[in-house]
Amino acid sequence: MPSSNATSLAAVTFVLTGIPGMEQLHGWISVPFCCLYVAALLANGALLATIWAERSLHQPMYLLLCLLALADLTLATTAVPKALALFWFRAGEISFAACLTQMFFLHFTCLVESVILLAMALDRFVAIRFPLRYGAVLTPRAVAAAGLAAVLRGFCIILPCALLLRRLRFCGQRSIAHTYCEHMGIARLACGDTAANARYGLALPFAAGALDLLLIAVSYAFILRAVARLPSRGARGKALHTCGSHLCVLLLFYLPAALTALAQRFGRVPPGAHILLANLYVLLPPLLNPLVYGARTRQIRDRVLKVLVCPGRGVPRAPGAK
Template sequence: MYELNESSFDPITFVLTGIPGLEESHIWISVPFCLMYVTAVFANSVLLFVIITDRSLHEPMYLFLGMLAVSDLMLSTTTVPKMLAIFWFSAREISFDACITQMFFTHFSFIVESSVLLAMAFDRYVAVCDPLRYSSTLTPPVIGKIAVTAVVRGFCIMFPPIFLLKRLPYCGHNVMPHTYCEHMGIARLACADIKANVWYGLTTALLSSGLDVVLIAVSYALILRTVFRLPSPEARLKTLSTCGSHLCVILMFYVPAFFSFLTHRFGHHIPSHVHILLANLYVVVPPMLNPIVYGVRTRQIRERVVRLF
């Protein structure tokens, strides 16, 4: 009887279905995602290599760009290869432990990237609003502490969900309509009360990424206030152009992520293929755009990349 109960409640594997309703289009959908993933890996790797090897780029802004590149590589590599395996080879099965691991690193990477984007917003705020104190504020020890804090923060937030999911019985429910494992996607397969998972996810999202969004918005509002006080129209236009491109990338990162997060909890009327497509976009589009917007638009990095090739 014990063996029967154990086999009934502990799933050996989950089955990821891909994008429900669009199975016949999986091959076509995989092409842009594959191209975006290859671009993201190549661009972030080049950016990271240039920053590491050129000592003149060991300054706060470029070090934050390096951290962003690492989190981008982790976020996309944790999810996209399995997604492409589903689309190309129908490799839908994933073990329970592998699914939990993928869930951990997906959300962990997102939290780390959110922390880095907040640090970059603070970096721009100090550079624009208080430039005389820039060097004394963002010292190498401070940058190191920010990096460690981002990692520890992501780990502390995502470690408890491992146990929240492992404690649940699944009763043989193992088909997940998604391309990768998410916290609530796994929890909804359980045949038990998942209120603890729902409230933990909601609370941590609001107090981590939600708070980051608010602080980033405040930073850029203060930056814009300072920019509009500049006497030179050329300086205002240049700063506004940079801030505008940065804000577009930030919106591309947060909007699909929060849409996916809220849909899992409240948007049951939204078609599942729309939810899953947007959930896939936030793990591949920002990693592709970040090195282009933050790297190519920065003259020092652009010159180093041109010299490299």
């Protein structure tokens, strides 16, 4: 890249304007945003601390849940603090490098989380279809490999987005009608041809997410087939119950993402409503995911009470034990 272009990009500063049409309400909107963000930090932190402290939870299902919690924390922390600074202090200015970094981690984390959800679906399939081989198939090393694959795939898909933005020139409007930087929001401010950005930004990340969703659907088709072969109604109900938390998390992740993408590209949704929905997307899943698993998974619920409520209480001893 020519040095003159690098210098001009280093000098570029954008201005995040917040939620269009709701500028006078930014102070009020910041209150639930801040509360949801703090609650998400506490919920995911409690989940990670519980699984870390309890060796009985060092199993593939819970290790995948740790990866999901880390991805949720990254997603929320990438977007929300800057939005709160904008709401509270009108600190909407952001450099090109910071905007590019925020955009990268937002899209990257979403792709990583999509792969983690796919791995969790495969985990449920192996647990139901091959319960006796579960520990041999899904080892901590396999979980680490899934996490590494998720990171590498997300990096390889989102890096071209950043490179495509780096080649653009910004010589006009610098205001971004949003609370955080996203790929096409930056590209629309360029004074050059952005057709490549539009094609790539819609095609590859969307195709990657759609492929993950398709593989998850195939996994659940095999899960339902395996459940139907179980001998008793109780066994079938228990097997389906273990999938309930994962299905709730899938809805929390994919449904808002689909609504946001469709509203942005094809719908006639007011800009303020679209941006408010986009902010809820980076807040609600990180908050609700650990609550869903904590409420529906007895092992996590019991260990959270043990670690956080009565950490000094040991396991009750049998009568007469010394």
